[in-house]
Amino acid sequence: MDITTGMISLGLGLGVYVLTFGFQIGASSGLASGMDASLYPRIIATILIVLGIILLVKTIFLNQTSREENAKAASNSNSQTGNGLIRLFPLGIGFTIAFPLVGYFVSTGAFVAAMLYVTGERRIVLIAATTILVVISFYLLFRYGFNIVLPEGRIWRSRA
Amino acid sequence: MMSVLADIQQFVGFTQLQYIVIGVILGTIIGALPGCGPMMGVTLTIPFTFYLDPVSSLALLIGIYQGGSFGGAISAALVGIPGTPIAAATLLDAYPMSQSGRASEAITLATVASWFGGCFGGIVLLVAAPSLASFALSFGPAERLGLALIGLTAIASLSAGSTVKGLMSGALGLMLATVGSDPFTGTNRFDFGIPELTGGLTFVSLLVGLFAISEMLIQLESTTPTARITEKIRFSTKCLWTLISDWGNYLRSSLIGVLVGVVPGVGGVSSAFLSYKISKDLSPDKDQYGKGAPGGVVATEAANSATTGGALLPMLSLGIPGDPIVAVMMGGLLIHGVTPGPAFMLTNAPMLNGILGIFLIGAFLLLPIGWLLLPVFVRILSIPKSFLTTFILALCIFGTYATNRELFDIWLLWVFGFLGYAMRKGGVPLSPLVIGFVLGPIVEESLRRLATISGGNFWGFLIGRPIALTCFVLILAMLIGPILAQMYRTRSNEKRS
Numbered sequence: 148m149d150i151t152t153g154m155i156s157l158g159l160g161l162g163v164y165v166l167t168f169g170f171q172i173g174a175s176s177g178l179a180s181g182m183d184a185s186l187y188p189r190i191i192a193t194i195l196i197v198l199g200i201i202l203l204v205k206t207i208f209l210n211q212t213s214r215e216e217n218a219k220a221a222s223n224s225n226s227q228t229g230n231g232l233i234r235l236f237p238l239g240i241g242f243t244i245a246f247p248l249v250g251y252f253v254s255t256g257a258f259v260a261a262m263l264y265v266t267g268e269r270r271i272v273l274i275a276a277t278t279i280l281v282v283i284s285f286y287l288l289f290r291y292g293f294n295i296v297l298p299e300g301r302i303w304r305s306r307a
Numbered sequence: 308m309m310s311v312l313a314d315i316q317q318f319v320g321f322t323q324l325q326y327i328v329i330g331v332i333l334g335t336i337i338g339a340l341p342g343c344g345p346m347m348g349v350t351l352t353i354p355f356t357f358y359l360d361p362v363s364s365l366a367l368l369i370g371i372y373q374g375g376s377f378g379g380a381i382s383a384a385l386v387g388i389p390g391t392p393i394a395a396a397t398l399l400d401a402y403p404m405s406q407s408g409r410a411s412e413a414i415t416l417a418t419v420a421s422w423f424g425g426c427f428g429g430i431v432l433l434v435a436a437p438s439l440a441s442f443a444l445s446f447g448p449a450e451r452l453g454l455a456l457i458g459l460t461a462i463a464s465l466s467a468g469s470t471v472k473g474l475m476s477g478a479l480g481l482m483l484a485t486v487g488s489d490p491f492t493g494t495n496r497f498d499f500g501i502p503e504l505t506g507g508l509t510f511v512s513l514l515v516g517l518f519a520i521s522e523m524l525i526q527l528e529s530t531t532p533t534a535r536i537t538e539k540i541r542f543s544t545k546c547l548w549t550l551i552s553d554w555g556n557y558l559r560s561s562l563i564g565v566l567v568g569v570v571p572g573v574g575g576v577s578s579a580f581l582s583y584k585i586s587k588d589l590s591p592d593k594d595q596y597g598k599g600a601p602g603g604v605v606a607t608e609a610a611n612s613a614t615t616g617g618a619l620l621p622m623l624s625l626g627i628p629g630d631p632i633v634a635v636m637m638g639g640l641l642i643h644g645v646t647p648g649p650a651f652m653l654t655n656a657p658m659l660n661g662i663l664g665i666f667l668i669g670a671f672l673l674l675p676i677g678w679l680l681l682p683v684f685v686r687i688l689s690i691p692k693s694f695l696t697t698f699i700l701a702l703c704i705f706g707t708y709a710t711n712r713e714l715f716d717i718w719l720l721w722v723f724g725f726l727g728y729a730m731r732k733g734g735v736p737l738s739p740l741v742i743g744f745v746l747g748p749i750v751e752e753s754l755r756r757l758a759t760i761s762g763g764n765f766w767g768f769l770i771g772r773p774i775a776l777t778c779f780v781l782i783l784a785m786l787i788g789p790i791l792a793q794m795y796r797t798r799s800n801e802k803r804s
Binding site for chain 2: 199266293295
């Protein structure tokens with residue numbers, strides 16, 4: 148895992164460094180000192196590159212793995228790595244796409260019910276009751292408590 | 308003193324008192340839930356503080372910080388799972404006490420010790436913050452840069468895992484803070500042509516994604532069952548007498564908590580374990596520690612609650628957050644246009660006194676709230692995990708949306724949720740990233756001003772600024788120290804083998 152982290156840091160640093168050449172730098176007070184908009188990100192990019200190299204050298208050549216790494220390896224054996232991502236992310240992304248399309252009530256209702264099911268709840272009545280409670284209480288809190296207009300859904304508006 | 312009281316009276320009205328009470332109650336509830344804790348509480352609350360004035364929002368956040376620091380003791384004592392890492396040391400004696408039928412005594416002791424530690428931290432904060440801020444008034448960009456980098460380096464080096472990974476996380480935070488329009492030249496940086504990114508990354512999306520979403524992902528993977536509490540828990544008033552019989556332990560542990568809290572990056576976990584160790588060494592009943600010694604519960608809880616006051620001290624007086632929770636609170640203040648630090652002290656001294664008063668009131672209220680609502684806090688532990696996860700996720704999504712009412716913020720939430728999850732799995736600490744993100748603009752501004760003032764002769768300029776020079780020497784020591792320690796360990800191991 149340390150090798151991957153080192154590679155990501157190295158790649159990120161290099162990527163950021165390259166991207167800074169694309170900045171459109173205009174004349175300003177910042178330029179008087181020689182510190183234009185790209186210099187500070189370049190300093191950080193260099194730090195990321197150096198840290199990435201240090202981690203790679205430590206892991207590959209000196210064979211040093213962090214204490215945290217060992218602890219994580221031990222704890223991961225008790226949990227199912229990736230399981231959370233697989234269960235939550237499709238639902239979250241689906242909700243984010245559906246939210247402006249079908250509106251608050253339908254998207255939130257479906258998301259809450261699906262989340263309850265995915266997290267292990269199997270009692271349908273309880274799922275339905277909790278979904279209704281969460282959807283209504285959140286609506287009241289945001290609509291009337293914080294005066295936020297939640298999306299009604301583009302689909303329903305275009306049909307009307 | 309009278310002027311301080313007048314300031315507190317001016318800024319802390321009935322509304323602010325309500326927010327302190329709500330904060331302490333919510334904080335305790337969230338702190339008691341395994342896997343949540345004060346960081347999660349403060350993170351979830353930040354979006355809602357947009358709708359409050361700065362003092363009220365800080366009242367709510369401080370209340371949550373204080374309640375959350377104590378709440379972890381409830382689950383540590385009753386189910387043997389610390390609600391927060393801060394309560395890990397409390398578990399050593401509180402859980403054995405519960406197992407031997409003294410659960411009420413263990414929780415009451417934790418409440419009283421948290422109350423004492425919090426009040427002690429509040430008093431120290433009230434006395435020390437204005438003096439430290441006055442001292443820091445003469446600081447220029449070199450000192451500000453030095454202090455910001457000290458805070459960041461300390462947290463990166465002292466975070467769990469390797470120093471290199473901590474520094475990587477901090478550098479990533481600094482990098483993410485550069486997204487958007489450059490404050491000096493107006494040049495757009497890393498916006499990839501996306502209009503929503505020209506104003507920079509939304510702090511709430513970053514925060515909630517990194518901490519709350521990634522924690523929920525980890526929770527979904529864990530197989531820890533929901534707790535079942537059968538014993539009736541009541542506040543035991545006789546424990547109040549330990550304030551007199553064990554006063555030395557209360558005072559010593561609180562002092563350790565404050566001192567450790569002031570040092571950036573060390574935090575409540577270290578203060579609790581350090582205080583526990585010292586209390587054990589000094590106790591005549593050493594053998595009882597780890598088997599249900601009341602002194603152990605007092606030492607850990609007084610220390611970790613006092614740490615909250617210590618951690619707020621550098622943020623309010625110097626503008627440098629002492630721990631990640633305080634960094635989040637500072638981010639919340641920055642959103643309101645309030646920049647903590649010496650200049651804030653100069654221009655808004657009455658408001659600063661109001662904030663210090665809020666801290667003290669919050670710490671004081673912990674005892675009556677704990678006393679009255681203890682049975683409620685205990686019942687919260689029985690909420691099934693599926694309901695809790697779903698509710699927190701909904702809160703994360705709509706809290707983030709409420710910040711700017713932009714769908715783009717929800718997309719960012721998932722991106723940072725994934726980043727936080729990947730960092731946790733890779734053993735990269737999250738706290739330095741948040742502190743780097745909060746301190747990023749301060750670091751960049753100070754660096755660029757310093758470059759202008761020094762005319763490019765950076766090191767020559769520093770020699771004339773002893774405080775800044777000391778800061779940079781300390782940073783070097785923090786960076787080189789772990790390498791030397793590692794070399795020493797390797798040599799010792801080689802010699803032994």
